[in-house]
Amino acid sequence: MITADKLTKETVMQTLQHYDGFDASGIEVNKVQGIIFLKGTVREKFEKALAEQIVFSLPGVVEVVNDLSIENKTAEKISRAFDTKLEVMMRLKTIPHVRVLEPEVFVENGTVILQGIVDTFWKRAYIGNIVESEFPDIYVENQLTVVPAREGSFLPEENPVKEPETFHQARAGSQKKRHL
Numbered sequence: 001m002i003t004a005d006k007l008t009k010e011t012v013m014q015t016l017q018h019y020d021g022f023d024a025s026g027i028e029v030n031k032v033q034g035i036i037f038l039k040g041t042v043r044e045k046f047e048k049a050l051a052e053q054i055v056f057s058l059p060g061v062v063e064v065v066n067d068l069s070i071e072n073k074t075a076e077k078i079s080r081a082f083d084t085k086l087e088v089m090m091r092l093k094t095i096p097h098v099r100v101l102e103p104e105v106f107v108e109n110g111t112v113i114l115q116g117i118v119d120t121f122w123k124r125a126y127i128g129n130i131v132e133s134e135f136p137d138i139y140v141e142n143q144l145t146v147v148p149a150r151e152g153s154f155l156p157e158e159n160p161v162k163e164p165e166t167f168h169q170a171r172a173g174s175q176k177k178r179h180l
Contacts, residue, residue: 007060012036019054022047027068029055034062041071081107084138088112088131095130098123100144111139119149 009029016024026041036055042048052066088105092114103116112135118124128142 007031007034007058012055012058015058016051016054019050022050022054024051026071027051034060035065036061036063037065037067039067041069043071045070084112084135088114088135091131091134092116092127095127098126100127107138111141113141113143115143115145117145117147119147121146 009031012029012031013024013027016022016027016029023043028039030037030039036058038051038055042051048066048068048070051068052064055061056064085105085107088107089103092100092103092105098118100116100118104114106113106115112131114127114131118127124142124144124146127144128140131142132140
């Protein structure tokens with residue numbers, strides 16, 4: 001058991017580091033006559049309050065001066081999301097023989113959301129697969145809408161491409177099952 005006279009900076013740090021899920025690596029501790037001074041940085045706002053609460057609960061602590069600051073990763077996250085959005089948009093525009101009408105890309109909480117209109121289901125799946133394979137660290141939510149083309153009403157293609165054989169076979173197999 002820790003007593004007031006045996007409370008040291010090391011004890012305070014060990015107590016903070018022992019708390020499950022709490023990263024105390026950015027914290028400095030100083031002690032003067034029962035007053036604990038916390039300086040440094042933590043990842044989240046709740047960690048600042050949690051550190052103060054943990055330290056204040058120790059025997060012999062008279063007061064906690066909490067000068068912890070919160071890491072500012074917001075700008076970094078926004079910049080990374082913007083870069084990802086640009087990369088995905090550029091990739092959508094360079095997929096040969098597949099065009100997306102009104103393409104939109106959103107990046108939210110590590111998820112890329114694809115929106116727009118394509119004229120066949122295989123193109124929707126194909127685009128989703130390409131984005132997923134080229135951005136493996138990010139979850140891709142494919143919200144592309146399929147609006148089948150009517151003659152002369154959709155995206156004119158200079159070099160139209162037929163549906164890949166694997167998609168054609170899969171669709172034919174699912175149509176057989178529906179008729180049984």
